[in-house]
Amino acid sequence: MRPSGRTSNQLRPIQITRQFTQHAEGSVLVEIGDTRVLCTASVEDSVPRFLKGKNQGWLTAEYGMLPRATHTRNNREAARGKQSGRTQEIQRLIGRSLRAAVDLELLGEHTITLDCDVLQADGGTRTASITGACVALVDALNHMLRKKMVKTNPLKHMVAAISVGVYQGTPVLDLDYAEDSSAETDMNIVMDENKGIIELQGTAEGATFSQQELGEMMALAQQGISELIEAQKTALG
Amino acid sequence: MRPSGRTSNQLRPIQITRQFTQHAEGSVLVEIGDTRVLCTASVEDSVPRFLKGKNQGWLTAEYGMLPRATHTRNNREAARGKQSGRTQEIQRLIGRSLRAAVDLELLGEHTITLDCDVLQADGGTRTASITGACVALVDALNHMLRKKMVKTNPLKHMVAAISVGVYQGTPVLDLDYAEDSSAETDMNIVMDENKGIIELQGTAEGATFSQQELGEMMALAQQGISELIEAQKTALG
Amino acid sequence: MRPSGRTSNQLRPIQITRQFTQHAEGSVLVEIGDTRVLCTASVEDSVPRFLKGKNQGWLTAEYGMLPRATHTRNNREAARGKQSGRTQEIQRLIGRSLRAAVDLELLGEHTITLDCDVLQADGGTRTASITGACVALVDALNHMLRKKMVKTNPLKHMVAAISVGVYQGTPVLDLDYAEDSSAETDMNIVMDENKGIIELQGTAEGATFSQQELGEMMALAQQGISELIEAQKTALG
């Protein structure tokens, strides 16, 4: 029995709100249950130094958590003077995942920065960030098309992410904080809309997990990601 | 004529939403026109080292701006590894202003941290932060009363803040970004509900200002702050 | 009764020594009572990146305090690896105040850096810095005229600064450390020689202050700044 009463393959309610703020080329508030992340996509007319003159664009991501997004207050990373290893790990994951969604050559010499800032955390902030950032990215790419900054839409396919895990011996989909903090295994999976796997990060906590459990978790993830991509497409109209 | 069409003594629409997020002891989204700031108040059972054993509490504030709260993207301070001088100046102002609202001895050996994070900026983010943080503070103090962490409410009086300025030769109330970026003078004023002045920070940009203009701006500020304190009290029910 | 025995509108003795060190284009030791600040003005043949090619110059300021300028030793900011919020706030104030004294277009593509280093502190270091730095600035501008780095003197008017406050219920001029540490209100005011207000920063400590007290403090400040500008002009011969 899951703390939330959900069945093992049940996602939390999903809410995707576009144009949540007004300045960014894409701005999406994604809510997966009580987890709320503001994802903005910003377009700049330049590329990092290592790509200058290579006729391609770049996509990168940054992640942050407001100090009181969590049960107890976390120190502000800007005040401490550095981003934690966890933050860097997450923003590298978001960046790699979304780079898989775009054709960087079609993007031309532009950089898209995806900022994922967690307003409220209840487990699954990194996967919610990826799912929400993909919608913000689509809005930004459409903006670029309208402004004739690109000729062809560089979007290759939608990308979404979800966590799965083994909770009290049972593989379950979409762990919330109560499950996450006591799960035996926690795995984050990123896929595209064609069920292609982009990223897979699984960690055993306490006990290890078997290849069979891996297979069961992959099946749950595939179903969950289909539903998330459905929700993304509905939001995008 | 102001860009927004407002009269010289007209505030932008004010919206104060309590319990905007669920974990903090006080959580307020304050909207002054298009400026939106999330203010949370977090209570901790300890005090900074310099106050240990002195039978009093502490109140401090931190301020941040999401990278794309603004027209063009700002670098993330956590990624740069330090807070700008502007950020530090603002969070020191917020902290001093709200410390004026509480009796630190009645607070006992607790620390309240006010986090003001700008989701969307359109001028006046520091004054909106103070106005919103005061409401979050009241909610946190009431939480402490309910939990018997304090015996008497340490609140001395409500505090609010507003900007005034000289725009195209005329003193005006509550500058938005369009005005702020071209005003001759910009002044931020913090007052309590008894019209007592807590902080005053005025800066001439280009031209200087006279004692008479100072008087006119003070009058506008006093009226604006009365309206803001009204709005705070309405929000608090 | 003031600790120093001064009347409420009496400045401390002022001493302005030019050419205190030999390398800088302007080098001034300013002494206001026991507060001693070394202010140097350095001229460079370039401008910050954001002004390149805009046919104008720049003026900026940095502030520091020697570790034992104060009653007890403060940690060295260079050793701690960052400037405090207080330091940044002060150097931003000095920079804005002195930028109001020069016509940046007449300055051409040069940068003037004003370094204000406190050798000994007894209250009012930031206002003494502004008053002294203005003299160093004049010397540097005259150096530029002699060297034909500018055609017309970019100086618009002299600038000076003073603190005022409410001490034991009475508005007083030019707080020393003994007063500053127990004043109810502390306000720093920057004006030009035509009584135009450039900056105003007032803070209530404990009690708030009224608009009437504000008016009384402004009158004291105006008188004090007239005397300081007199002293600057005498020093400049």
Add this chain to the structure above:
Amino acid sequence: MRPSGRTSNQLRPIQITRQFTQHAEGSVLVEIGDTRVLCTASVEDSVPRFLKGKNQGWLTAEYGMLPRATHTRNNREAARGKQSGRTQEIQRLIGRSLRAAVDLELLGEHTITLDCDVLQADGGTRTASITGACVALVDALNHMLRKKMVKTNPLKHMVAAISVGVYQGTPVLDLDYAEDSSAETDMNIVMDENKGIIELQGTAEGATFSQQELGEMMALAQQGISELIEAQKTALG
């Protein structure tokens, strides 16, 4: 055809040298082909603050690469003043993986720090680090047993790691640098000696991968890790 001429399920030659340096409680040079990592295990009589008084120990890891371990010189992280996101990601992985190998309660209030420093890199440095660090850990635990710092050996089981990937359409075991830099998929797998999965991190580069490819890579990894654990046990005598 692999650049090295190896078959798809063939590991590079493995060399494990114990007591490579003399001060550490465990010191192992692990060589997997041309990748060489020095792994030391250091025992300290204390635990981090968050574990004080909880009757358990801690194990943590740090990772570094000598500046010229690679084809072209990398900047030294100590000189740059921070560890890269990649470094932090890797040392977090090593720490989690090896914590899975020990019973932290049996360890008592001691901390074991595993330092993995890459002397020469040719792909697979993070998995070689885990494989080598496990041997250093065993030596350190035996040292603790001999010195009566622990009563029972806290080792739960051996742990080893290997990379697998899809190279030119074919799943292969143990990617070297030439393969790694052009593989379609790169996956790092950590297992214990009972084939339990501890960590799984797979990344698609360019193309995505399918659940079937995942299964084939898992099978390769399981075989490779068996061979590595064999080599660890041989080295440990």
Add this chain to the structure above:
Amino acid sequence: MRPSGRTSNQLRPIQITRQFTQHAEGSVLVEIGDTRVLCTASVEDSVPRFLKGKNQGWLTAEYGMLPRATHTRNNREAARGKQSGRTQEIQRLIGRSLRAAVDLELLGEHTITLDCDVLQADGGTRTASITGACVALVDALNHMLRKKMVKTNPLKHMVAAISVGVYQGTPVLDLDYAEDSSAETDMNIVMDENKGIIELQGTAEGATFSQQELGEMMALAQQGISELIEAQKTALG
């Protein structure tokens, strides 16, 4: 012929002003020619953690240069966020040299911090710092005796320092900036009043130097240090 017209064994004029600032337990302005360094000695009632409970004191030093102490402006180390290697090297040298002057056990559990801040630089700032800091140290130790913080004066002997070098083929004493920047060899020597050598740091620039030149430089240094110790004693009355 030396640029200054001095003979090869001639020191620049020495000026030692005690009580240059009022707060420090020792405060000395030392002037060696145009080099001017403010040296303060601060006494604290505690010792660094590594000496707690060992019944001995500590002495440490910090060094800084005002940004415009030099011909062209140097960046402020506090603003850059770190001390240069040169600064750290110098302050370590000053600390070691002056620790040789005191009996740390007689000092008791106190720390003396020597701050050497260069107001104006013309070569030889590190040796002037040592010479001046020793006088500030004596004043601080006498203060401790008067305040009964120590029973016996912990001073072992006076310490002074001077540079020597090979300039245009000739060994010379006390290099000024013009000589220092083109000397073939530059050596800093610290001695006590009994001609015992405390520190020796010689560097060849361009050409190497011979053992015979070393001997000649040592003789010059010994004579110069005798004169400096004379000047210290005169200043101390």
Add this chain to the structure above:
Amino acid sequence: MRPSGRTSNQLRPIQITRQFTQHAEGSVLVEIGDTRVLCTASVEDSVPRFLKGKNQGWLTAEYGMLPRATHTRNNREAARGKQSGRTQEIQRLIGRSLRAAVDLELLGEHTITLDCDVLQADGGTRTASITGACVALVDALNHMLRKKMVKTNPLKHMVAAISVGVYQGTPVLDLDYAEDSSAETDMNIVMDENKGIIELQGTAEGATFSQQELGEMMALAQQGISELIEAQKTALG
């Protein structure tokens, strides 16, 4: 009697292994007794900004110690976020010493970086670094000749370094850790193959030393450095 049983003028066994790692243009493991340092020389096709367009090259050095090179573990400098004063002092010494070995104009617009990383420490790591780095430098210069990056070999002469000291009243050569930690005087000397002195850094610990002791130490150093240069030449074949 020395702890190691060596005579006062006896070096520890020397081992110089070239091509210890495969990527660097020069890669040398130098072993002086139990001290082991990996020295790599890396060639880059550019020069630092301050040398751009001056038709000369640059040589610089960096030094590091693996955390467990020592008896007890030292914190990793990359994790702490800065290099210690000791590290900076040492790498500046190595850089200056080896710059004395090359003609920077013959080097052309290239930079050689010498990385000296201590794998195991038993005293004398800085002098071993210099001795080993010189061999790596020669290999790198020969590589440049073969690749026609330089026309003439920029090597001026071999450089080596050794420590000497006064141990229990007797001048001795090549202090190991046991001696170093209790010696009265510790001196590091860098010479070229013609007995020219390049660097000299002597420090008295506790007692001072005399000019006569200095002479005796110089004689020991000269002999030791001759042997080291012999060993370098043998290694280079």
